[in-house]
Amino acid sequence: MTAHAEKAAAFVANDARMHWHDTAVWHIRTKRDKASSAVPEWEELRTQAAALKAHTISRLAEYLEAFERNAVRLGAVVHWASTPAEHNAAVLSILEKRGVKRLVKSKSMLTEECHLNDFLEKHGVEVIDTDLGERIVQLAKEPPSHIVMPAIHKKREEIGELFHEHLKTEAGASDPKYLTEAARGHLREKFLAAEAGLTGVNFAVAETGGFVVCTNEGNADLGVSLPPIHIACMGVEKLVARAADLAVFLRLLARSGTGQPVTTYTSHFHGPRPGGELHLVIVDNGRSALLASETHRRALSCIRCGACMNTCPVYRRSGGFSYDATVPGPIGSVLAPSREPERYAGLPFASSLCGSCDDVCPVKIDLHQQLLAWRHELSARRLTPAPKRLAARLGSFVLRRPWLYNLLGFFGRAALRWTPRGLLARLAGPWGRQRELPPGPRRSFRAELRRRRAGA
Amino acid sequence: MPAREDILSALRVAAPKPVPRPAPLTGTLVFADPVAQFSQMLGEVGGACVRVPSEDGLRAAVAGLAVIGSAKKVASLVPEAHPGNVHLAAIDDPHALASVDVAVVRGEFGVAENGAVWVPGAALGPRRALLFVCQHLVLVVDPGLVVNTLHEAYARLRFDGPGFGCFVSGPSKTADIEQALVIGAHGARSATVFLVG
Numbered sequence: 286m287t288a289h290a291e292k293a294a295a296f297v298a299n300d301a302r303m304h305w306h307d308t309a310v311w312h313i314r315t316k317r318d319k320a321s322s323a324v325p326e327w328e329e330l331r332t333q334a335a336a337l338k339a340h341t342i343s344r345l346a347e348y349l350e351a352f353e354r355n356a357v358r359l360g361a362v363v364h365w366a367s368t369p370a371e372h373n374a375a376v377l378s379i380l381e382k383r384g385v386k387r388l389v390k391s392k393s394m395l396t397e398e399c400h401l402n403d404f405l406e407k408h409g410v411e412v413i414d415t416d417l418g419e420r421i422v423q424l425a426k427e428p429p430s431h432i433v434m435p436a437i438h439k440k441r442e443e444i445g446e447l448f449h450e451h452l453k454t455e456a457g458a459s460d461p462k463y464l465t466e467a468a469r470g471h472l473r474e475k476f477l478a479a480e481a482g483l484t485g486v487n488f489a490v491a492e493t494g495g496f497v498v499c500t501n502e503g504n505a506d507l508g509v510s511l512p513p514i515h516i517a518c519m520g521v522e523k524l525v526a527r528a529a530d531l532a533v534f535l536r537l538l539a540r541s542g543t544g545q546p547v548t549t550y551t552s553h554f555h556g557p558r559p560g561g562e563l564h565l566v567i568v569d570n571g572r573s574a575l576l577a578s579e580t581h582r583r584a585l586s587c588i589r590c591g592a593c594m595n596t597c598p599v600y601r602r603s604g605g606f607s608y609d610a611t612v613p614g615p616i617g618s619v620l621a622p623s624r625e626p627e628r629y630a631g632l633p634f635a636s637s638l639c640g641s642c643d644d645v646c647p648v649k650i651d652l653h654q655q656l657l658a659w660r661h662e663l664s665a666r667r668l669t670p671a672p673k674r675l676a677a678r679l680g681s682f683v684l685r686r687p688w689l690y691n692l693l694g695f696f697g698r699a700a701l702r703w704t705p706r707g708l709l710a711r712l713a714g715p716w717g718r719q720r721e722l723p724p725g726p727r728r729s730f731r732a733e734l735r736r737r738r739a740g741a
Numbered sequence: 742m743p744a745r746e747d748i749l750s751a752l753r754v755a756a757p758k759p760v761p762r763p764a765p766l767t768g769t770l771v772f773a774d775p776v777a778q779f780s781q782m783l784g785e786v787g788g789a790c791v792r793v794p795s796e797d798g799l800r801a802a803v804a805g806l807a808v809i810g811s812a813k814k815v816a817s818l819v820p821e822a823h824p825g826n827v828h829l830a831a832i833d834d835p836h837a838l839a840s841v842d843v844a845v846v847r848g849e850f851g852v853a854e855n856g857a858v859w860v861p862g863a864a865l866g867p868r869r870a871l872l873f874v875c876q877h878l879v880l881v882v883d884p885g886l887v888v889n890t891l892h893e894a895y896a897r898l899r900f901d902g903p904g905f906g907c908f909v910s911g912p913s914k915t916a917d918i919e920q921a922l923v924i925g926a927h928g929a930r931s932a933t934v935f936l937v938g
Contacts, residue, residue: 309919309920312920313920324770324854325770326766326768326769326770329766329768330766333763333766336760336762336763337762337763339760340759340760340761340762340763342756342757342760343756343757343758343759343760344756344759345752345756346749346750346752346753346756349748349749349752350749359902359903360903365744365745365748366744367744367747367748371744415927416917417915417917417918417926418915418917421917421918434916434917434920435917436917436918437920439918439919440919441918441919441921444918461918461919461921461923462921462923464918465915465917465918465923465925465926466925469925469926469927472927473839473927476927477836477839490900493900493901495900501913501914501915501916501926502913502914502915502926502927502928503873503913503926503927503928503929504926504927506869506870506872506873506907506928507870507873507874507927507928510835510869510870510872510873510874511835511836511870511874521748521752526762528895528898528900529765529892529895529896531891531895532890532891532892532894532895533766533892535891536854536890536891543916545786545910546782546785546786546854546855546856546910547852547855547856547857547891547908547910548910549786549909549910549911549912549913549914549928550873550907550908550909550910550913550928551857551907551908551910552905552906552907553900553905553906553907554905555900555902555903555904555905556902556903556904557903558862558867558869558905559866559867560867567748569744569747569748569751569752573748573751573752573754573755574751574755576752576755576756576757577751577754577755579757582755582757
């Protein structure tokens with residue numbers, strides 16, 4: 286079994302909890318459907334977003350230079366990092382030079398990818414995640430299990446216990462309103478005590494040198510409007526060419542992600558605030574390699590809305606942790622193997638290739654095609670299990686020889702009729718574990734069709 | 742700066758043939774009554790829209806808000822809506838804004854499709870924390886301009902210098918605990934938008 290299948294097996298072992306997770310995540314998908322159907326030009330928007338991304342990505346170096354030039358003109362300091370280590374060192378150096386020991390952070394999947402929190406804590410910086418979901422998983426010492434709803438895997442009672450231990454809420458209290466209020470009080474103190482704030486970047490605009498951060502809680506804005514230092518971390522792919530392009534992406538982002546018409550706060554930062562500092566850290570970490578792949582470069586268009594996770598029958602029933610990657614779900618299964626093919630060779634198989642992710646993706650990434658392409662590539666590089674490759678080779682051999690196919694069909698039908706079911710299930714291997722083989726038909730499909738046509 | 746050159750040259754080498762920029766989207770959503778749509782959307786995202794015919798009505802309507810009635814500290818950047826009792830000009834450190842109960846701030850226009858109001862940072866100056874740190878937010882849009890979509894919104898906006906601006910759509914909220922919607926996460930617990938005229 287692949288690593289994903291093993292972890293998923295543990296997740297589905299608790300049937301009630303698996304269904305609870307499935308229902309919770311599907312609920313977001315239905316909200317997304319309602320929000321998207323309220324926009325008559327939804328499909329045109331998706332097409333436009335895909336075209337804008339394809340354009341920007343094809344001239345990324347040029348747009349990055351323009352963005353840097355304009356950001357610097359507005360008073361920002363731009364740092365570049367090829368690797369997570371360089372990214373973390375850049376952030377630490379900014380903090381150390383100013384003697385910052387207390388940092389508040391809003392959600393940034395990039396800093397998760399770089400494992401920034403651990404690194405800064407080792408160097409004596411207190412790092413507080415301020416998005417409620419992220420604070421919950423930080424207190425639980427877990428990574429996020431979903432990119433938009435980091436604590437979607439946790440039940441209110443578990444969060445209540447966690448808050449009782451760390452925030453001194455009443456024992457046994459699990460009312461979301463009460464717990465949120467407690468977190469508000471706790472994090473207000475952290476916001477007011479912070480010496481610097483760090484955010485991700487949803488979109489950076491080449492022509493203006495500004496960038497946009499979207500939140501519902503207002504945590505990003507509090508984190509960077511109280512302390513004087515703002516550090517914003519972004520992957521190279523976050524660029525759009527013009528401010529007008531933001532309209533297309535913002536109309537799609539929240540509707541796709543949570544079913545909201547837009548996030549509560551959509552903040553546009555152009556340079557530091559008066560008397561403050563703004564640092565931008567621009568990170569590659571494998572993105573240029575992804576750009577070089579003709580098959581997979583479209584994955585760079587991702588705007589991290591999470592819609593593909595919410596619709597995915599595998600994600601919903603196996604949970605984010607089963608992927609063991611920073612970004613789970615269909616897009617995560619496309620991104621992870623490009624960075625660490627050996628470790629993540631199993632992820633492209635964590636899909637039924639149903640294509641539902643393609644249908645909801647706001648930037649029209651051909652996710653299921655990409656997963657299929659990864660299966661080919663990883664098999665060609667012998668990174669998939671040998672039995673799987675052997676089975677595929679055998680299948681290919683047989684399917685190219687109709688006479689052999691017919692012959693094996695004859696034996697297969699007989700075997701299905703005469704072999705005891707218990708033995709059949711064992712012969713079917715892992716495939717047979719959750720599946721019942723059909724009763725063996727007397728004739729092949731072709732023979733049956735011929736018979737019926739002759740009779741008609 | 743080796744990383745910069747490495748990244749840019751890697752991206753140049755990896756780049757596909759330039760893909761042309763698509764023509765702008767046309768035929769985007771237009772509402773029969775954008776103001777009514779704005780009001781409805783703002784309600785759906787947990788905010789409230791109040792229409793007042795004139796500035797006189799505005800003052801009375803703001804004074805009549807429950808959150809104003811119970812507020813100890815009101816910081817107002819819109820004197821014609823509420824005089825306020827926090828001397829903002831004397832505050833240099835945004836941390837001093839943490840005790841503000843209600844902030845009254847000017848918005849530039851509303852967006853019908855999502856209930857958002859564009860709040861230009863210029864009005865806030867160095868005290869933009871006010872918009873997020875206050876317990877309750879009152880936004881005044883005068884004259885009560887509402888555009889249909891974000892496309893129309895960006896057609897109005899110019900980003901040609903340093904500055905801050907924010908679309909605010911309703912009060913701060915979260916659904917991070919079991920998808921249960923809770924209003925008042927870190928920012929404002931309520932958001933009331935006054936459209937004047």
